[in-house]
Amino acid sequence: MPPRFGAHMSIAVGVDLAVERAVIVGCEALQLFTKSSNQWKARPLRDDEVARFREGVDRHGLDPVIAHDSYLINVGSPDDALWRKSLDALAEEYARCEALGIAYLVMHPGAHVGSGEQAAVERIARAVDEVLAAHRRGRTMILLENTAGQGTVLGHRFEQLAQIRKRARGRRRIGYCLDTQHAFAAGWDLSQAEGYEQWVGDIEGVLGLANVRALHLNDSKSDCGSRVDRHEHIGLGRIGPAAFWRLANDPRFDGLPASIETEKGDDCAEDFENLAVLRAMVGRKRAPTAAQLDRIRVRARERAKKAAPLLAELSRASRRRRA
Numbered sequence: 001m002p003p004r005f006g007a008h009m010s011i012a013v014g015v016d017l018a019v020e021r022a023v024i025v026g027c028e029a030l031q032l033f034t035k036s037s038n039q040w041k042a043r044p045l046r047d048d049e050v051a052r053f054r055e056g057v058d059r060h061g062l063d064p065v066i067a068h069d070s071y072l073i074n075v076g077s078p079d080d081a082l083w084r085k086s087l088d089a090l091a092e093e094y095a096r097c098e099a100l101g102i103a104y105l106v107m108h109p110g111a112h113v114g115s116g117e118q119a120a121v122e123r124i125a126r127a128v129d130e131v132l133a134a135h136r137r138g139r140t141m142i143l144l145e146n147t148a149g150q151g152t153v154l155g156h157r158f159e160q161l162a163q164i165r166k167r168a169r170g171r172r173r174i175g176y177c178l179d180t181q182h183a184f185a186a187g188w189d190l191s192q193a194e195g196y197e198q199w200v201g202d203i204e205g206v207l208g209l210a211n212v213r214a215l216h217l218n219d220s221k222s223d224c225g226s227r228v229d230r231h232e233h234i235g236l237g238r239i240g241p242a243a244f245w246r247l248a249n250d251p252r253f254d255g256l257p258a259s260i261e262t263e264k265g266d267d268c269a270e271d272f273e274n275l276a277v278l279r280a281m282v283g284r285k286r287a288p289t290a291a292q293l294d295r296i297r298v299r300a301r302e303r304a305k306k307a308a309p310l311l312a313e314l315s316r317a318s319r320r321r322r323a
Helices: 015-025 047-060 080-100 117-133 158-167 180-186 193-207 241-248 269-281 290-322
Strands: 004-008 029-032 065-068 104-107 141-145 174-179 212-216 257-260
Touching (some): 004 269, 015 269, 029 257, 047 080, 065 080, 080 104, 080 117, 104 174, 117 141, 141 158, 158 174, 180 212, 180 241, 241 269
Parallel strands (some): 004 029, 029 065, 065 104, 174 212, 212 257
8 A cells, every 4th residue: 555645734723623624635644743833831732622633533544643843852952951941842742642642753853063963862862761761651652753954953864863763772662754855955866766766775774664654755945965954845846756656656665654744825725736646646657747747736726625614614613612
């Protein structure tokens, strides 16, 4: 079976609404933040909100659900105060995942901020171990995400991710989430067949394909090897459609949750388009042409227009319920 295509959905008005939005858009898998991604403080989850979230996930068969941690967290920091603050925030994120029954928590490894890679690897592994040790029976796995490598951020080389997992005592509860845009920006030329195979070969040789539990499917606004993290819609960026056609038909990634993380409006029209493009790749003997992709996007936009009132009413009804 191909990857389970999904998208990162908004939690505006409540985390339970992310489930309903995902269903309207046509997701098979779901990614979300469990709190505001740009604030340290987390609003407590309400019991009724958690119950609706869990019931919705089960009823609609969204499998698996993935959370992404806050962008503020840096457990690679040499600053003790920031490291502790980041650790507490990561622990809170993990606890929220457990409460919601979320399978995977994706985290960016962090930046060494001039202290050196090895020191940061040790700090990151220690932080992950502390979180997992506090939840010895926790079911949520932590997934280390590869990065574009901006600044001193770790994760643009697979060896860095592998070292973190190797240093951690709880490595059996740690896996990986791989982002296509980050890989391209880090130097793997996914736009070419040779570059794609090199990427997959490096995954197998360094990380182990069995340890990859999720994918982020994003095209790139930035050049290969630029180390710049800038996402673009599927097939419209520097990576191009052929890479996503290869991945959609690659049995090595069968069944993995594959989420898009591209900019979109409140009507989620871009999600409709990107998901339609990805699904159109499956089973084809060659990548779709630009003209074929244009037609796919036009049809997807029509579906988005029909769904827009449903998405708008969903938020209004939820606000009335919470008033």
